[in-house]
Amino acid sequence: MKLQAIIWKEEDMFVIKEAFTGVTTQGKTIEEAMENLKEAIELYLEEKPEIATEIKNIEAVGALNVEITKAVR
Secondary structure, X not given: OOOOEEEEEEOOEEEEEEOXXXXXXXXXXXXXXXXXXXXXXXXXXXHOHHHHXXXXXXXXXXXXXXXXXXXXO
C-alpha cells in the first residue's frame, strides 16, 4: 500500500503528515520521521479497518504542488 505524505522541518525536527488519513508524526531525521509515520499509520489502520479497506480501493494518479498566490492571514 502506497500513501502520499508531506514532510517539513520545524526547528530541529522533521514533521510528516499522510494526506489521506491525516496521521502526523515527527523525527530527528527524515528517515526517522518516515519510520515513525509507517508505524503510526499501521496502528491507526488497526483501529480503523474500514479506512484500510477504503485506502486499498484508491488508485493514486499522481501528486502535485499547489501554489497559493493570495496572502493567507
